[in-house]
Amino acid sequence: MAAVETRLNPSLDQSGVFKSARRIVVKVGSSLVTNEGRGLDEEAIGQWSEQLAALVQQGLELIMVSSGAVAEGMKRLGWSERPKEINELQAAAAVGQMGLVQMYESKLSACGVGSAQVLLTHADLADRERYLNARSTLLTLLQLGVVPVINENDTVVNDEIKFGDNDTLGALVANLVEADVLVILTDQKGLYTADPRRDPSARFVDLARAGDPELETMAGGAGSGIGKGGMITKILAAKRAAGSGASTVIAWGREPQVLLRLCAGEAIGTCLVAGTPKNQARKRWMADHLQLRGSVRVDDGAVQKILGEGKSLLPIGMTAVEGEFSRGDVIAVRDGAGQEIARGLANYASSEARLLCRKSSNDFERLLGYVAESEMIHRDNLVLSRG
Ligand SMILES: Nc1ncnc2c1ncn2[C@@H]1O[C@H](COP(=O)(O)OP(=O)(O)O)[C@@H](O)[C@H]1O
Numbered sequence: 001m002a003a004v005e006t007r008l009n010p011s012l013d014q015s016g017v018f019k020s021a022r023r024i025v026v027k028v029g030s031s032l033v034t035n036e037g038r039g040l041d042e043e044a045i046g047q048w049s050e051q052l053a054a055l056v057q058q059g060l061e062l063i064m065v066s067s068g069a070v071a072e073g074m075k076r077l078g079w080s081e082r083p084k085e086i087n088e089l090q091a092a093a094a095v096g097q098m099g100l101v102q103m104y105e106s107k108l109s110a111c112g113v114g115s116a117q118v119l120l121t122h123a124d125l126a127d128r129e130r131y132l133n134a135r136s137t138l139l140t141l142l143q144l145g146v147v148p149v150i151n152e153n154d155t156v157v158n159d160e161i162k163f164g165d166n167d168t169l170g171a172l173v174a175n176l177v178e179a180d181v182l183v184i185l186t187d188q189k190g191l192y193t194a195d196p197r198r199d200p201s202a203r204f205v206d207l208a209r210a211g212d213p214e215l216e217t218m219a220g221g222a223g224s225g226i227g228k229g230g231m232i233t234k235i236l237a238a239k240r241a242a243g244s245g246a247s248t249v250i251a252w253g254r255e256p257q258v259l260l261r262l263c264a265g266e267a268i269g270t271c272l273v274a275g276t277p278k279n280q281a282r283k284r285w286m287a288d289h290l291q292l293r294g295s296v297r298v299d300d301g302a303v304q305k306i307l308g309e310g311k312s313l314l315p316i317g318m319t320a321v322e323g324e325f326s327r328g329d330v331i332a333v334r335d336g337a338g339q340e341i342a343r344g345l346a347n348y349a350s351s352e353a354r355l356l357c358r359k360s361s362n363d364f365e366r367l368l369g370y371v372a373e374s375e376m377i378h379r380d381n382l383v384l385s386r387g
Pocket residue numbers: 028029030031032185186187188190191192193194195196197218219220221222223224225226227228229230231232
C-alpha cells in the first residue's frame with residue numbers, strides 16, 4: 001500500500017515535524033473529552049492541561065480546539081439520545097460549553113497558565129475582516145502565554161454554515177495562525193488501513209504524506225456515535241492544514257504524556273507530513289488565490305526595511321495609496337519607481353491608509369478614532385515579490 005510504503009521515502013520523517021515546531025494546535029474529540037458521552041473526563045482534561053502548561057512554560061505556543069459541548073450538555077440535560085432538531089443541539093452545546101471551559105480554565109490555572117474561550121463560526125473565517133480580527137486576537141493571546149480554548153459557536157450557526165466537526169475547525173485554526181503542527185487526539189492510536197472497529201485485520205499507518213488520496217479510501221466515518229467526523233474528517237483536516245504548511249499527527253488521547261512525548265520528537269500516532277514548508281505555502285497562497293485590490297507606494301527607507309531587514313511595512317514609510325481596498329485585502333507594495341517589491345494583507349482600508357501615509361503610530365488614534373495595528377502590513381502577512 002502506498003501509504004505504508006511512503007515510510008520508505010527518506011524525505012518523510014516524523015522527528016523533523018516537531019523539531020522546529022513553535023506553534024501547535026491540539027484538537028480533542030467529543031468521545032475522549034466526555035468519556036464516550038458519560039460526562040467530562042476530568043482526569044484526561046487535567047492531564048492534557050498539565051502538558052499544555054508545561055509546553056507553554058518551555059516557550060511553545062499552544063491552542064486547544066476542544067469538542068464535547070453537545071455531549072456534555074446532553075448529559076447535563078438528562079438526554080440519552082442525540083437530538084435531531086438543530087435548536088436542541090444548540091441548546092445542549094450552550095449548556096455543555098459552560099462546563100467544558102470551566103474545566104479547562106480550572107485545570108490550566110492550577111498549572112499557572114491562563115486560558116481564554118474563543119468561539120468561532122465558518123462565517124468568521126470566511127469574512128476577511130473577521131478573519132484578521134480572529135487572527136490578531138489569537139496571536140495576542142499566544143504572545144501573552146495564554147492558551148486559547150476554541151470550539152465552534154454552535155448557538156449561532158445552522159447546518160449549512162457549520163464546520164460540523166471540529167477536525168475541520170482545528171485545520172482552519174492551524175491555517176489561521178500558521179501553526180507548525182496540528183495534533184488531533186482521538187480514541188484510536190491513529191489511522192488504520194480500515195476502521196479497526198469493523199475490520200480487525202486493519203493495519204496501522206505510521207507515516208504518510210498529507211493529501212495522499214489513498215488515505216481517503218482507508219478512512220471511514222465516526223465509530224463511537226459521540227464524535228461527528230470519524231477518520232475521514234481528520235484526513236481531510238490534515239490535507240487542509242498542509243495547505244499552510246502544517247503537518248498533522250493523529251494520536252490516541254489517552255497515550256501517557258502524549259503531547260510532551262510528541263514535542264520531544266517521539267514517533268507516536270500517524271504522522272501526515274505537509275509537502276510544502278510554511279513560508280512557501282503562504283507565498284503560494286498569496287500568489288495563487290488572491291486578487292490584488294490596490295497598492296501602496298513606499299519610500300527608500302521602507303524598501304530597505306522590507307527587503308533588507310525583513311521588517312513589517314509601517315504607515316510612516318508610505319507615500320501614496322492606489323486603488324480601493326478593505327482591511328484584509330491583498331495589496332501590492334511598490335517602490336518609488338512603481339516596481340512591486342512585496343504583497344500582503346492590509347491592516348487598514350484604503351480610505352484609512354490615505355490618512356495614515358507618513359504618520360507615526362502615535363497619530364493613528366487622533367486620525368482614525370481607533371488603532372487596529374501599528375503596521376500597515378505585518379511581516380507575517382507579507383511576501384516578497386522577488387526571491
Ligand atoms: N481507517 C480508520 N482508522 C482509524 N479509525 C477509523 C478509521 N475509519 C473510521 N474510523 C473511526 O473513527 C473514529 C474516530 O472518529 P470520531 O469518533 O469522530 O472521534 P473524535 O470524537 O475523536 O473526533 C474511530 O473510533 C474509528 O471507529
